[in-house]
Amino acid sequence: MVSKIERVLMELNENGGFKASLFSTPAGLLLASQKTEEVDEKSLAAMGSLLTDAAFKAREELNLSNLETIRLGFMDDLIIMKNIILSNDAHFILAILSKAPESRDVDKYYDDLLDWAVENSKEELKKLSSI
Secondary structure, three states: OOHHHHHHHHHHHHOOOEEEEEEEEOOEEEEEEEEOOOOOOOHHHHHHHHHHHHHHHHHHHHHOOOOOOEEOOOEEEEEEEEEEEEEOOOOEEEHHHHHHHOOHHHHHHHHHHHHHHHHHHHHHHHHHHOO
């Protein structure tokens, strides 16, 4: 049986043409993923953990506001990690791997898709955080 967050990830990949999408904890624990065969979702979750940790350290050292999004742009690829804070104790990461967007409009569309995925997964993530 496919969970609600897995369905959200499936729809996210279909609408964005993403190679992979996943929900994980900040420690890199994979909660759910949808991906093409060539993508190692555990490596993507681990990178999300590593980069989020670095961003939180930068936030502390530089007295910055809460982390929202990390974007890594490569020549042909893009990784976006969206920080999801449900409460002080409940924190998750939504990460996607995609081809680099062709335009700023497509990049904005990706942001809108991730916002949609977060909004449609919050209840399930809250349930997971209470386990």
